[in-house]
Amino acid sequence: MFARLSAARTSLIKLVAGLSFVALASCDVASVPLPGGGPKIDTSKPVPVALLVPYDSAQASDIALAQSIENATRMAMADLQGVTIDLKVYPTGGQAERASAAASQAVANGAKIILGPVYGGSAKLAGIPAANAGVNVLSFSNNPDVAGGNVFILGPTFENTANRLVRYAVKNGKRKILIVNGDSPAENAGANAIASAIGRNGASMMGQTSFELSQAGVTQAIPKIASSSRSTGADAIFFTSGNDGAMPLLAQMLPENGISSPNPQFIGLQRWNIPPTAMSLPGLQNSWFAIPDVALTQAFSSRYAATYGQQPHTLAGLAYDGIAAVGALVKSGDANALTAQALTRSSGFAGVNGVFRLLPNGTNERGLSIATIQNNQVVEIDPAPRAFGGFGL
Template sequence: MLGVLDKMMHARRSVLALSLGAALALAGCSGSTMGEYPGYPSTPPGQPAPSGETIGQGSVRVAMLLPMSGGGSASSIATVFRNTAELALSDFQGADVQILIKDTGGTAQGAQAATQAAIAEGAELILGPVFAPAVGGAGATARSSGVPVVAFSSDEAVASRGVYLLSFLPRSDVARIVSHAAAQGKRSFAALLPDDTYGAVAEAAFRQEVGRAGGRIVSIERYKLTGNDTSDIAAKASQIAANAAQIDAIFVPAGNVAPFVAQTLSTGGVNLGQTRLLGSGQWESQQVLNAAPLTGAWYPGPDAAGFQAFASRYQSRYGSQPPRNASLAYDATILAAGLVRSAGPARFSERVLTNRDGFLGIDGVFRFERDGRNERGLAVYEVTGSGSRVISPAPRSFGSGS
């Protein structure tokens, strides 16, 4: 597995970065549909000079669309993603890529204009945008030009053929935690979900995965949360508690309410030593992991080692800790540089981007589906009340034929 690794990352510095979990490589098994194209031509000369900021000096142009002028947290994340792209190119020695930084303002209209400008300047791939409305705007414009998009939104509604989401999606969380619970003998499931768009997506995935695992659903409750009013959560949790004798596992994906739900269930007579609480990637916070009522609960997440190594290097270079989703910009940048090096003229084709062997990044293995969504290889963690521990490691590759 990972047979194309040395071809993509032969530079000593990049290999070292990979050993720290800080680089991304093609997962090229024997039998992969991907191949080498030695001597492929560089981007044709005569392109217009790029407007705005660029990173790198390579011949292949790739755009990164960010909400630079979005204000507040939008501008902050744009700065972090821009810095992360710069760090990624410095790690990938000899990358034949130039990144065109384009401002979306965080809006659909801004993303359309940024995409048009990037394509006019020769961009062969769009990285970003960050927010769902902007992804929609960029995707519509890029699709008409045949340019693929690798976006950072976690809203599955904006995924489509040619618009791939690199972010962590609810379906990956649900698939991993339900399959693990089933492997541990859990057969009867309940769920307590927020009454919003995320809850609807999580519920659809939950129903599908429980069925796939051969389990049954005893109860699904949807709650409303208004400010600090937890009365509806308490009422819905109590309804689940009333059927606890029939339930092996309870799925509570929202991390902000998980400690309260655990306490309410325990008060309602649920033995959380027997009826296992299941969470999502939203649980990855000290508030949740240090909550005593959640001790013994399980939740999915990426292998932490790669991000920790990346965060340390980001801190050293830019003087601050990056947010957790900064790894998306890193992996997207290395993905682009790696495909330019390994896949020749086919570098950003659908065949290459949806290769079933997938890719290996900071957060582990991932692959794109043709509908634009992704699948990730995640670990399963157990909450200890003072952090968490891995109880099922993340896979390092996708199984053959999967």
């Protein structure tokens, strides 16, 4: 027990850096709205595409991320049939100001669409010179606060994930949901998304318990969470925390206080199979969380590893998806293929992580699988949809 507790507390210390799931920098400036806007293109010629990635960053992790994204982009380009991409790569150093300058240079060089940058604040600033030139931006961010106008985000959003999970919970008889979240901007936003999804899908919100993001804060919150679960009759607890934060400690201490999944059912807004070592935590067994389409993701990872000799970064698939969307639109031969109206077509696109579509508000909707952990292994219990049809927000 003490070894597990130590590991959980060590994980909690990492909260200093904030939660990685949506804690991307944002900015107060707004991109110029371009309803339905975008550049005209000549589909008979290579399409100029700019890729903004954090090369030149002082962080080694940024450099590795940039390389993985570029690799996936070039893999996608090679897979296109009947469409040629003229790709130019622009380093941002992981800095918003450099991303803005890179976007300015990209549109000056004739880019018809911009892929990237990664971070939310960078995406927002890059969107301004791009908007002035009538060019749309497909950012790898998952921060909805930076979406809108000519800026679209490709990363999975809290709203999309919460809606998928609550819908599945209701379908499987888990309608009385208690929300548990850390007190941070990211986790509070996640809690709001869960609350909206509960109302949207006919479930009942049995209450909300938040805690200070510290070891002491989690420890002090355990009795309250356990009490609320029992007194309200909640049949599910929906957590916003991830394994890089408070979840390992929550998953250990709640069962020690008589609260364990599946009664009530633990549901996670974040992917509880990351890192893989977390799957051995007893408290995460029989939990539910959402992941990208399992078969497609595995196929992409295998192809990437065979090509580049290592596994792709988790964001690399977004780069592939961006190129896949551009290719599908340009192949139509329409000069307006890269306008916002075309990018937000309701049928969406087939990506390496599953089906996805861009929404008029700049966010996105993705087909997600529901997974659980059994015997320390991830098990898909509800496959991701392969088309939108009746599936949607």
